[in-house]
Amino acid sequence: MTHLVPAGSPVGSANILPNQPAQKYNPVLQFIEKTFIIAELEVRKLLHDPTELVTRAIQPALWLLIFGEVFAQTRAIPTGNLNYIDFIAPGILAQSVLFIAIFYGIAVIWERDLGILHKFLASPASRGSLVLGKALSAGVRALTQEIIIFFLAFLLGVHINWSPLSLLIVTLVVILGASFFSTFSLIIACLVKTRERFMGIGQLLTMPLFFASNAIYPISLMPGWLQVISRFNPLTYMVDALRSVMVVGGISVTGLGLDLIVLLGATTILIIIGARLYPTIAY
Protein backbone atom coordinates (compact mmCIF):
# COMPACT_ATOMS: atom_id res chain seq x y z
CA MET A 1 0.00 0.00 0.00
CA THR A 2 1.03 3.58 -0.46
CA HIS A 3 2.85 5.37 2.29
CA LEU A 4 1.59 8.69 1.16
CA VAL A 5 -1.11 8.90 3.75
CA PRO A 6 0.08 9.60 7.26
CA ALA A 7 -2.75 7.54 8.68
CA GLY A 8 -1.77 4.70 6.36
CA SER A 9 -5.26 3.39 5.73
CA PRO A 10 -5.71 0.35 3.44
CA VAL A 11 -7.40 0.65 0.02
CA GLY A 12 -9.13 3.77 1.31
CA SER A 13 -5.83 5.60 1.04
CA ALA A 14 -7.53 6.96 -2.04
CA ASN A 15 -7.88 10.15 -0.06
CA ILE A 16 -4.98 12.16 1.15
CA LEU A 17 -6.89 14.50 3.39
CA PRO A 18 -7.70 13.16 6.82
CA ASN A 19 -11.05 14.97 6.78
CA GLN A 20 -12.06 13.01 3.72
CA PRO A 21 -12.64 9.45 4.81
CA ALA A 22 -12.85 6.62 2.31
CA GLN A 23 -16.40 6.69 0.99
CA LYS A 24 -18.69 4.23 -0.65
CA TYR A 25 -20.51 5.89 -3.47
CA ASN A 26 -24.03 4.92 -4.42
CA PRO A 27 -23.88 4.38 -8.19
CA VAL A 28 -27.44 5.47 -8.88
CA LEU A 29 -27.15 8.65 -6.84
CA GLN A 30 -23.76 9.29 -8.40
CA PHE A 31 -25.22 8.92 -11.87
CA ILE A 32 -28.03 11.38 -11.19
CA GLU A 33 -25.78 13.88 -9.42
CA LYS A 34 -23.15 13.90 -12.14
CA THR A 35 -25.78 14.22 -14.85
CA PHE A 36 -27.14 17.34 -13.20
CA ILE A 37 -23.67 18.81 -12.70
CA ILE A 38 -23.09 18.59 -16.46
CA ALA A 39 -26.45 20.21 -17.10
CA GLU A 40 -25.65 22.91 -14.53
CA LEU A 41 -22.52 23.70 -16.48
CA GLU A 42 -24.68 24.43 -19.52
CA VAL A 43 -27.02 26.68 -17.55
CA ARG A 44 -24.04 28.67 -16.30
CA LYS A 45 -22.75 29.08 -19.85
CA LEU A 46 -26.15 30.24 -21.06
CA LEU A 47 -26.39 32.78 -18.27
CA HIS A 48 -23.01 34.21 -19.23
CA ASP A 49 -23.83 34.54 -22.89
CA PRO A 50 -27.51 34.46 -23.82
CA THR A 51 -27.04 36.17 -27.21
CA GLU A 52 -27.15 32.83 -29.00
CA LEU A 53 -30.72 32.36 -27.84
CA VAL A 54 -31.83 35.53 -29.55
CA THR A 55 -30.23 34.62 -32.87
CA ARG A 56 -31.73 31.16 -32.54
CA ALA A 57 -35.18 32.72 -32.30
CA ILE A 58 -35.00 34.29 -35.74
CA GLN A 59 -35.44 31.18 -37.84
CA PRO A 60 -38.60 29.88 -36.12
CA ALA A 61 -39.97 33.40 -36.21
CA LEU A 62 -39.54 33.45 -40.00
CA TRP A 63 -41.20 30.07 -40.39
CA LEU A 64 -44.17 31.09 -38.30
CA LEU A 65 -44.53 34.57 -39.70
CA ILE A 66 -43.88 33.99 -43.37
CA PHE A 67 -44.43 30.34 -44.14
CA GLY A 68 -47.23 29.98 -41.61
CA GLU A 69 -49.06 33.13 -42.59
CA VAL A 70 -48.79 32.51 -46.34
CA PHE A 71 -49.97 28.91 -46.19
CA ALA A 72 -52.74 29.92 -43.84
CA GLN A 73 -54.01 32.17 -46.64
CA THR A 74 -53.97 29.45 -49.29
CA ARG A 75 -55.90 26.98 -47.13
CA ALA A 76 -54.31 24.33 -49.36
CA ILE A 77 -53.30 22.02 -46.54
CA PRO A 78 -56.06 20.01 -44.86
CA THR A 79 -55.38 20.40 -41.16
CA GLY A 80 -58.62 19.05 -39.78
CA ASN A 81 -60.22 21.15 -37.11
CA LEU A 82 -57.15 23.38 -36.63
CA ASN A 83 -56.40 26.49 -38.63
CA TYR A 84 -53.01 26.34 -40.31
CA ILE A 85 -51.12 28.60 -37.92
CA ASP A 86 -52.35 26.51 -34.97
CA PHE A 87 -51.33 23.40 -36.86
CA ILE A 88 -47.84 24.58 -37.70
CA ALA A 89 -46.88 26.15 -34.33
CA PRO A 90 -46.13 22.81 -32.59
CA GLY A 91 -44.31 21.70 -35.76
CA ILE A 92 -42.09 24.77 -35.67
CA LEU A 93 -41.37 24.23 -31.98
CA ALA A 94 -40.28 20.66 -32.78
CA GLN A 95 -38.25 21.93 -35.72
CA SER A 96 -36.34 24.48 -33.71
CA VAL A 97 -35.62 21.88 -31.03
CA LEU A 98 -34.33 19.59 -33.79
CA PHE A 99 -32.12 22.33 -35.25
CA ILE A 100 -30.67 23.27 -31.88
CA ALA A 101 -29.99 19.67 -30.91
CA ILE A 102 -28.77 18.16 -34.19
CA PHE A 103 -25.62 20.29 -34.25
CA TYR A 104 -24.80 19.51 -30.66
CA GLY A 105 -22.12 17.10 -31.77
CA ILE A 106 -20.10 19.99 -33.06
CA ALA A 107 -19.68 21.15 -29.45
CA VAL A 108 -18.48 17.67 -28.55
CA ILE A 109 -15.85 17.77 -31.28
CA TRP A 110 -14.90 21.27 -30.23
CA GLU A 111 -14.43 20.14 -26.62
CA ARG A 112 -12.36 17.23 -27.84
CA ASP A 113 -10.18 19.52 -29.94
CA LEU A 114 -9.65 21.76 -26.95
CA GLY A 115 -9.04 19.02 -24.39
CA ILE A 116 -11.98 19.87 -22.11
CA LEU A 117 -13.54 16.52 -22.92
CA HIS A 118 -10.43 14.61 -21.86
CA LYS A 119 -10.56 16.12 -18.42
CA PHE A 120 -14.19 15.17 -17.94
CA LEU A 121 -13.48 11.63 -19.09
CA ALA A 122 -10.64 11.36 -16.58
CA SER A 123 -12.94 12.51 -13.76
CA PRO A 124 -15.09 10.22 -11.62
CA ALA A 125 -18.24 11.03 -13.64
CA SER A 126 -19.44 7.91 -15.43
CA ARG A 127 -19.66 7.89 -19.22
CA GLY A 128 -23.41 7.47 -19.04
CA SER A 129 -23.84 10.51 -16.82
CA LEU A 130 -21.64 12.60 -19.10
CA VAL A 131 -23.74 11.68 -22.14
CA LEU A 132 -27.09 12.09 -20.38
CA GLY A 133 -25.82 15.35 -18.91
CA LYS A 134 -25.06 16.58 -22.42
CA ALA A 135 -28.53 15.49 -23.52
CA LEU A 136 -30.13 17.44 -20.69
CA SER A 137 -27.93 20.41 -21.56
CA ALA A 138 -29.48 20.38 -25.01
CA GLY A 139 -32.84 20.12 -23.24
CA VAL A 140 -32.04 23.28 -21.29
CA ARG A 141 -31.26 25.15 -24.49
CA ALA A 142 -34.40 23.78 -26.09
CA LEU A 143 -36.51 25.07 -23.21
CA THR A 144 -35.46 28.59 -24.04
CA GLN A 145 -36.78 27.93 -27.55
CA GLU A 146 -40.03 26.72 -26.08
CA ILE A 147 -40.45 30.02 -24.25
CA ILE A 148 -39.62 32.07 -27.33
CA ILE A 149 -41.95 30.12 -29.60
CA PHE A 150 -44.80 30.24 -27.12
CA PHE A 151 -44.34 33.99 -27.02
CA LEU A 152 -44.27 34.30 -30.84
CA ALA A 153 -47.24 31.98 -31.18
CA PHE A 154 -49.17 33.99 -28.66
CA LEU A 155 -48.48 37.18 -30.62
CA LEU A 156 -49.67 35.52 -33.82
CA GLY A 157 -52.93 34.52 -32.23
CA VAL A 158 -52.29 30.78 -31.97
CA HIS A 159 -54.88 29.19 -29.70
CA ILE A 160 -52.45 27.95 -27.09
CA ASN A 161 -53.64 25.51 -24.46
CA TRP A 162 -52.43 27.17 -21.26
CA SER A 163 -53.44 24.40 -18.85
CA PRO A 164 -50.56 23.57 -16.51
CA LEU A 165 -50.73 19.88 -17.39
CA SER A 166 -50.36 20.51 -21.11
CA LEU A 167 -47.52 22.97 -20.50
CA LEU A 168 -45.83 20.31 -18.42
CA ILE A 169 -46.21 17.71 -21.17
CA VAL A 170 -44.95 20.15 -23.81
CA THR A 171 -41.88 20.79 -21.64
CA LEU A 172 -41.29 17.10 -21.12
CA VAL A 173 -41.59 16.39 -24.85
CA VAL A 174 -39.24 19.27 -25.70
CA ILE A 175 -36.60 17.96 -23.29
CA LEU A 176 -37.03 14.41 -24.55
CA GLY A 177 -36.82 15.49 -28.19
CA ALA A 178 -33.74 17.62 -27.56
CA SER A 179 -32.16 14.72 -25.67
CA PHE A 180 -32.86 12.32 -28.50
CA PHE A 181 -31.53 14.49 -31.32
CA SER A 182 -28.53 15.79 -29.37
CA THR A 183 -27.47 12.26 -28.44
CA PHE A 184 -27.97 11.21 -32.04
CA SER A 185 -25.70 14.08 -32.95
CA LEU A 186 -23.16 13.08 -30.29
CA ILE A 187 -23.04 9.57 -31.71
CA ILE A 188 -22.38 10.91 -35.21
CA ALA A 189 -19.65 13.15 -33.79
CA CYS A 190 -18.02 10.14 -32.14
CA LEU A 191 -18.11 8.28 -35.45
CA VAL A 192 -16.89 10.99 -37.84
CA LYS A 193 -14.57 12.77 -35.36
CA THR A 194 -13.84 15.91 -37.38
CA ARG A 195 -15.80 19.13 -37.65
CA GLU A 196 -15.76 19.25 -41.44
CA ARG A 197 -17.25 15.81 -41.88
CA PHE A 198 -19.73 16.45 -39.12
CA MET A 199 -21.03 19.66 -40.69
CA GLY A 200 -21.62 17.85 -43.96
CA ILE A 201 -23.58 15.07 -42.33
CA GLY A 202 -25.48 17.44 -40.07
CA GLN A 203 -26.70 19.43 -43.06
CA LEU A 204 -27.55 16.23 -44.86
CA LEU A 205 -29.75 14.96 -42.03
CA THR A 206 -31.63 18.00 -40.90
CA MET A 207 -33.84 18.69 -43.89
CA PRO A 208 -34.88 15.08 -44.58
CA LEU A 209 -35.76 14.64 -40.89
CA PHE A 210 -37.81 17.80 -41.07
CA PHE A 211 -39.60 17.15 -44.35
CA ALA A 212 -40.22 13.46 -43.64
CA SER A 213 -42.28 14.45 -40.63
CA ASN A 214 -45.66 15.90 -39.89
CA ALA A 215 -44.18 19.25 -38.80
CA ILE A 216 -45.66 21.46 -41.54
CA TYR A 217 -48.16 19.16 -43.25
CA PRO A 218 -50.12 16.10 -42.15
CA ILE A 219 -48.76 12.64 -42.93
CA SER A 220 -51.93 11.86 -44.92
CA LEU A 221 -50.77 14.30 -47.63
CA MET A 222 -47.50 12.41 -48.21
CA PRO A 223 -46.92 9.81 -50.93
CA GLY A 224 -47.04 6.27 -49.61
CA TRP A 225 -43.30 5.67 -49.37
CA LEU A 226 -42.75 8.88 -47.45
CA GLN A 227 -45.55 7.99 -45.08
CA VAL A 228 -43.68 4.81 -44.24
CA ILE A 229 -40.44 6.68 -43.66
CA SER A 230 -42.14 9.29 -41.52
CA ARG A 231 -43.34 6.54 -39.21
CA PHE A 232 -39.72 5.74 -38.40
CA ASN A 233 -38.88 9.38 -37.82
CA PRO A 234 -38.88 10.28 -34.10
CA LEU A 235 -39.62 13.87 -35.07
CA THR A 236 -43.06 12.70 -36.21
CA TYR A 237 -43.87 11.41 -32.73
CA MET A 238 -42.50 14.54 -31.16
CA VAL A 239 -44.65 16.79 -33.36
CA ASP A 240 -47.67 14.59 -32.81
CA ALA A 241 -47.28 14.77 -29.03
CA LEU A 242 -46.78 18.54 -29.10
CA ARG A 243 -49.72 19.10 -31.43
CA SER A 244 -52.04 17.08 -29.22
CA VAL A 245 -51.34 19.15 -26.11
CA MET A 246 -49.99 22.53 -27.13
CA VAL A 247 -52.97 23.96 -29.02
CA VAL A 248 -56.67 24.03 -28.20
CA GLY A 249 -58.44 21.30 -30.15
CA GLY A 250 -55.22 19.53 -31.08
CA ILE A 251 -55.64 15.83 -31.84
CA SER A 252 -53.02 13.12 -31.70
CA VAL A 253 -52.83 10.84 -34.74
CA THR A 254 -50.57 8.19 -33.26
CA GLY A 255 -51.65 8.57 -29.63
CA LEU A 256 -49.84 10.57 -26.93
CA GLY A 257 -48.95 7.43 -25.00
CA LEU A 258 -47.23 5.85 -27.99
CA ASP A 259 -45.47 9.15 -28.77
CA LEU A 260 -43.97 9.32 -25.29
CA ILE A 261 -42.98 5.65 -25.30
CA VAL A 262 -41.25 5.98 -28.68
CA LEU A 263 -39.36 9.11 -27.62
CA LEU A 264 -38.35 7.74 -24.24
CA GLY A 265 -37.36 4.35 -25.64
CA ALA A 266 -35.40 5.76 -28.57
CA THR A 267 -33.60 8.25 -26.31
CA THR A 268 -32.66 5.54 -23.82
CA ILE A 269 -31.21 3.35 -26.54
CA LEU A 270 -29.18 6.23 -27.95
CA ILE A 271 -27.86 7.21 -24.49
CA ILE A 272 -26.61 3.65 -24.01
CA ILE A 273 -24.93 3.62 -27.42
CA GLY A 274 -23.57 7.13 -26.83
CA ALA A 275 -22.05 6.18 -23.48
CA ARG A 276 -20.18 3.36 -25.23
CA LEU A 277 -18.91 5.54 -28.05
CA TYR A 278 -18.20 8.75 -26.14
CA PRO A 279 -14.77 7.74 -24.77
CA THR A 280 -13.56 6.76 -28.23
CA ILE A 281 -13.62 10.35 -29.43
CA ALA A 282 -10.75 11.13 -27.01
CA TYR A 283 -8.45 8.42 -28.39
Next chain:
Amino acid sequence: MESNILVTSELTRKFKSLTAVDHLNLIIPPGEVFGLLGPNGAGKTTTIKMLTTLLPPTSGNATVAGFDIINHASQVRRVIGYVPQLLSADGTLSGYENLLIFAKLYDLPRKEQSMRARGVLKFMGLTDSADKMVRTYSGGMIRRLEIGQSMLHHPQVLFLDEPTIGLDPIARNVVWDHLKRLCDDYGTTIFLTTHMMEEADNICQRVAIMHLGKVAAIGTPKELKASIGKKNATLDDVFIYFSGQTLDSGGSYRDTSRTRRVARRLG
Protein backbone atom coordinates in the same frame (compact mmCIF):
# COMPACT_ATOMS: atom_id res chain seq x y z
CA MET B 1 2.60 -5.36 -1.72
CA GLU B 2 2.33 -2.00 -3.32
CA SER B 3 4.93 0.46 -2.17
CA ASN B 4 5.05 2.23 -5.49
CA ILE B 5 2.42 4.70 -6.52
CA LEU B 6 2.62 3.92 -10.22
CA VAL B 7 3.71 0.73 -11.89
CA THR B 8 3.38 -0.17 -15.54
CA SER B 9 4.02 -3.68 -16.72
CA GLU B 10 4.55 -4.38 -20.39
CA LEU B 11 2.13 -1.56 -21.15
CA THR B 12 1.49 -1.50 -24.90
CA ARG B 13 -0.73 0.43 -27.26
CA LYS B 14 -0.97 -0.12 -30.97
CA PHE B 15 -2.74 2.04 -33.53
CA LYS B 16 -3.24 -0.16 -36.56
CA SER B 17 0.31 -0.98 -37.65
CA LEU B 18 1.96 1.63 -35.44
CA THR B 19 3.08 0.63 -31.95
CA ALA B 20 2.88 3.91 -30.07
CA VAL B 21 3.86 2.47 -26.70
CA ASP B 22 5.88 -0.72 -26.74
CA HIS B 23 6.00 -2.92 -23.61
CA LEU B 24 6.62 -0.07 -21.24
CA ASN B 25 7.83 -0.87 -17.72
CA LEU B 26 8.03 1.97 -15.23
CA ILE B 27 8.09 2.04 -11.43
CA ILE B 28 7.51 5.29 -9.64
CA PRO B 29 7.69 5.75 -5.86
CA PRO B 30 5.25 8.06 -4.09
CA GLY B 31 6.11 11.75 -3.98
CA GLU B 32 8.45 11.64 -6.96
CA VAL B 33 8.38 14.16 -9.77
CA PHE B 34 8.89 12.00 -12.81
CA GLY B 35 9.44 13.31 -16.30
CA LEU B 36 8.78 11.41 -19.50
CA LEU B 37 10.89 12.95 -22.22
CA GLY B 38 10.98 12.32 -25.88
CA PRO B 39 10.55 13.79 -29.32
CA ASN B 40 7.11 14.27 -30.87
CA GLY B 41 5.52 10.94 -31.60
CA ALA B 42 7.61 9.03 -29.06
CA GLY B 43 4.47 7.80 -27.28
CA LYS B 44 4.42 10.17 -24.31
CA THR B 45 0.84 11.35 -24.70
CA THR B 46 -0.37 7.83 -25.47
CA THR B 47 1.23 6.66 -22.23
CA ILE B 48 -0.48 9.39 -20.23
CA LYS B 49 -3.81 8.65 -21.88
CA MET B 50 -3.57 5.02 -20.85
CA LEU B 51 -2.56 5.87 -17.28
CA THR B 52 -5.46 8.31 -16.96
CA THR B 53 -7.88 5.61 -18.26
CA LEU B 54 -8.72 7.56 -21.41
CA LEU B 55 -7.31 4.92 -23.70
CA PRO B 56 -7.40 1.17 -23.09
CA PRO B 57 -4.03 -0.57 -23.54
CA THR B 58 -3.71 -3.10 -26.33
CA SER B 59 -1.82 -5.35 -23.93
CA GLY B 60 -0.07 -5.12 -20.58
CA ASN B 61 -1.38 -3.26 -17.58
CA ALA B 62 -0.57 -0.62 -15.01
CA THR B 63 -1.57 0.28 -11.47
CA VAL B 64 -2.03 3.77 -10.12
CA ALA B 65 -2.18 4.09 -6.32
CA GLY B 66 -2.72 0.35 -6.24
CA PHE B 67 -5.69 0.40 -8.63
CA ASP B 68 -5.52 -1.38 -11.93
CA ILE B 69 -6.20 0.96 -14.87
CA ILE B 70 -8.23 -1.63 -16.77
CA ASN B 71 -10.43 -3.24 -14.14
CA HIS B 72 -10.60 -0.42 -11.61
CA ALA B 73 -10.66 2.55 -13.94
CA SER B 74 -13.27 4.39 -11.91
CA GLN B 75 -11.21 4.12 -8.72
CA VAL B 76 -8.16 5.32 -10.61
CA ARG B 77 -10.09 8.38 -11.78
CA ARG B 78 -10.84 9.37 -8.20
CA VAL B 79 -7.21 9.45 -7.10
CA ILE B 80 -5.61 11.16 -10.08
CA GLY B 81 -5.56 14.63 -11.49
CA TYR B 82 -4.98 15.26 -15.17
CA VAL B 83 -3.95 18.30 -17.15
CA PRO B 84 -4.17 17.51 -20.87
CA GLN B 85 -1.70 18.99 -23.30
CA LEU B 86 -4.57 20.76 -25.00
CA LEU B 87 -6.33 23.72 -23.54
CA SER B 88 -8.80 22.29 -21.07
CA ALA B 89 -10.28 25.16 -19.10
CA ASP B 90 -13.64 26.37 -20.31
CA GLY B 91 -13.28 29.88 -21.68
CA THR B 92 -16.99 30.62 -21.43
CA LEU B 93 -17.04 30.20 -17.65
CA SER B 94 -15.26 32.15 -14.90
CA GLY B 95 -12.17 30.73 -13.24
CA TYR B 96 -14.15 30.13 -10.08
CA GLU B 97 -16.86 28.25 -11.97
CA ASN B 98 -14.30 26.08 -13.74
CA LEU B 99 -13.09 25.02 -10.31
CA LEU B 100 -16.52 24.71 -8.75
CA ILE B 101 -17.75 22.29 -11.40
CA PHE B 102 -14.77 20.04 -10.81
CA ALA B 103 -15.17 20.31 -7.04
CA LYS B 104 -18.64 18.88 -7.61
CA LEU B 105 -17.53 16.22 -10.08
CA TYR B 106 -15.01 14.97 -7.54
CA ASP B 107 -17.65 14.76 -4.79
CA LEU B 108 -16.07 17.24 -2.44
CA PRO B 109 -18.42 17.83 0.47
CA ARG B 110 -21.02 20.41 -0.50
CA LYS B 111 -20.04 22.81 2.27
CA GLU B 112 -16.39 22.74 1.26
CA GLN B 113 -16.74 23.11 -2.50
CA SER B 114 -16.73 26.88 -2.63
CA MET B 115 -14.07 27.19 0.06
CA ARG B 116 -11.80 24.72 -1.68
CA ALA B 117 -12.23 26.47 -5.03
CA ARG B 118 -11.32 29.81 -3.44
CA GLY B 119 -8.38 28.16 -1.70
CA VAL B 120 -7.03 26.82 -4.97
CA LEU B 121 -7.45 30.21 -6.64
CA LYS B 122 -5.37 31.70 -3.85
CA PHE B 123 -2.74 28.96 -4.07
CA MET B 124 -2.45 29.58 -7.79
CA GLY B 125 -2.40 33.35 -7.43
CA LEU B 126 -5.64 33.83 -9.34
CA THR B 127 -7.84 35.38 -6.65
CA ASP B 128 -8.09 38.72 -8.44
CA SER B 129 -9.29 37.11 -11.66
CA ALA B 130 -11.56 34.55 -10.02
CA ASP B 131 -14.78 35.91 -11.43
CA LYS B 132 -13.51 36.94 -14.84
CA MET B 133 -14.24 34.80 -17.89
CA VAL B 134 -11.37 32.43 -18.56
CA ARG B 135 -11.20 33.56 -22.20
CA THR B 136 -9.73 36.83 -20.90
CA TYR B 137 -6.93 34.99 -19.05
CA SER B 138 -3.31 34.89 -20.22
CA GLY B 139 -1.70 31.59 -21.16
CA GLY B 140 0.12 31.27 -17.86
CA MET B 141 -3.06 32.00 -15.90
CA ILE B 142 -4.98 29.37 -17.86
CA ARG B 143 -2.31 26.77 -17.15
CA ARG B 144 -2.34 27.60 -13.46
CA LEU B 145 -6.11 27.36 -13.42
CA GLU B 146 -5.95 23.99 -15.15
CA ILE B 147 -3.42 22.70 -12.66
CA GLY B 148 -5.67 24.07 -9.94
CA GLN B 149 -8.63 22.15 -11.37
CA SER B 150 -6.64 18.96 -11.33
CA MET B 151 -5.48 19.33 -7.70
CA LEU B 152 -8.79 20.38 -6.11
CA HIS B 153 -9.41 16.90 -4.77
CA HIS B 154 -5.78 16.47 -3.64
CA PRO B 155 -4.98 13.65 -6.03
CA GLN B 156 -2.28 11.14 -5.23
CA VAL B 157 -0.88 11.33 -8.72
CA LEU B 158 -1.01 14.34 -10.98
CA PHE B 159 -0.54 13.76 -14.71
CA LEU B 160 0.63 16.73 -16.73
CA ASP B 161 1.00 16.47 -20.46
CA GLU B 162 3.43 19.15 -21.66
CA PRO B 163 2.49 21.54 -18.86
CA THR B 164 4.46 24.52 -20.10
CA ILE B 165 4.07 24.16 -23.85
CA GLY B 166 3.55 27.53 -25.47
CA LEU B 167 4.33 29.54 -22.33
CA ASP B 168 6.86 32.33 -22.17
CA PRO B 169 9.80 31.88 -19.76
CA ILE B 170 8.24 33.97 -17.01
CA ALA B 171 4.93 32.10 -17.08
CA ARG B 172 6.89 28.84 -17.22
CA ASN B 173 8.79 29.67 -14.06
CA VAL B 174 5.59 30.53 -12.26
CA VAL B 175 4.06 27.18 -13.26
CA TRP B 176 7.18 25.33 -12.11
CA ASP B 177 7.10 27.11 -8.77
CA HIS B 178 3.53 26.07 -8.25
CA LEU B 179 4.23 22.47 -9.16
CA LYS B 180 7.10 22.38 -6.70
CA ARG B 181 4.93 23.82 -3.97
CA LEU B 182 2.29 21.24 -4.77
CA CYS B 183 4.75 18.44 -4.11
CA ASP B 184 6.09 20.07 -0.97
CA ASP B 185 2.70 20.90 0.51
CA TYR B 186 0.73 17.81 -0.44
CA GLY B 187 3.28 15.14 -1.28
CA THR B 188 1.65 14.73 -4.67
CA THR B 189 3.40 12.44 -7.11
CA ILE B 190 3.82 14.20 -10.43
CA PHE B 191 4.08 12.44 -13.75
CA LEU B 192 4.76 14.86 -16.57
CA THR B 193 5.74 14.72 -20.18
CA THR B 194 7.84 17.33 -21.82
CA HIS B 195 10.29 17.84 -24.59
CA MET B 196 11.90 20.73 -22.80
CA MET B 197 15.11 19.58 -21.28
CA GLU B 198 15.35 22.62 -19.08
CA GLU B 199 12.02 21.71 -17.54
CA ALA B 200 13.09 18.18 -16.81
CA ASP B 201 16.38 19.33 -15.35
CA ASN B 202 14.65 21.89 -13.22
CA ILE B 203 11.86 20.01 -11.55
CA CYS B 204 12.15 16.27 -12.18
CA GLN B 205 13.82 13.95 -9.73
CA ARG B 206 13.96 11.23 -12.35
CA VAL B 207 13.42 11.22 -16.07
CA ALA B 208 12.93 8.59 -18.71
CA ILE B 209 13.76 9.27 -22.31
CA MET B 210 11.26 7.67 -24.58
CA HIS B 211 11.92 6.86 -28.18
CA LEU B 212 9.62 5.01 -30.58
CA GLY B 213 7.43 3.76 -27.76
CA LYS B 214 10.25 2.40 -25.62
CA VAL B 215 12.29 3.77 -22.74
CA ALA B 216 15.73 4.48 -24.13
CA ALA B 217 17.21 5.64 -20.83
CA ILE B 218 16.04 6.26 -17.29
CA GLY B 219 17.60 7.87 -14.23
CA THR B 220 18.16 11.15 -12.47
CA PRO B 221 19.09 14.01 -14.77
CA LYS B 222 22.57 13.88 -13.25
CA GLU B 223 23.01 10.17 -13.92
CA LEU B 224 21.84 10.52 -17.47
CA LYS B 225 24.22 13.37 -18.16
CA ALA B 226 27.08 11.33 -16.75
CA SER B 227 26.11 8.26 -18.75
CA ILE B 228 26.81 9.55 -22.24
CA GLY B 229 30.50 10.08 -21.63
CA LYS B 230 30.71 13.68 -22.67
CA LYS B 231 32.12 16.47 -20.58
CA ASN B 232 29.64 19.08 -19.31
CA ALA B 233 26.83 17.25 -21.02
CA THR B 234 23.45 18.91 -20.84
CA LEU B 235 20.14 17.09 -20.90
CA ASP B 236 19.84 18.29 -24.48
CA ASP B 237 22.85 16.19 -25.33
CA VAL B 238 21.32 13.25 -23.49
CA PHE B 239 18.10 13.72 -25.36
CA ILE B 240 19.79 13.78 -28.75
CA TYR B 241 22.02 10.88 -27.79
CA PHE B 242 19.14 8.61 -26.84
CA SER B 243 16.46 9.71 -29.26
CA GLY B 244 18.43 8.81 -32.32
CA GLN B 245 19.17 12.35 -33.50
CA THR B 246 16.63 12.16 -36.23
CA LEU B 247 14.96 15.32 -37.36
CA ASP B 248 11.87 13.73 -38.80
CA SER B 249 10.92 11.34 -36.05
CA GLY B 250 7.18 11.04 -35.75
CA GLY B 251 4.52 13.59 -34.95
CA SER B 252 1.74 13.60 -37.49
CA TYR B 253 0.24 16.58 -39.24
CA ARG B 254 -2.64 16.45 -36.79
CA ASP B 255 -0.33 16.45 -33.75
CA THR B 256 1.60 19.35 -35.12
CA SER B 257 -1.48 21.35 -35.87
CA ARG B 258 -2.77 20.72 -32.36
CA THR B 259 0.48 21.62 -30.70
CA ARG B 260 0.70 24.83 -32.62
CA ARG B 261 -2.90 25.68 -31.88
CA VAL B 262 -2.33 25.18 -28.17
CA ALA B 263 0.81 27.24 -28.35
CA ARG B 264 -1.06 30.00 -30.11
CA ARG B 265 -3.96 30.00 -27.68
CA LEU B 266 -1.75 30.00 -24.66
CA GLY B 267 0.72 32.45 -26.07
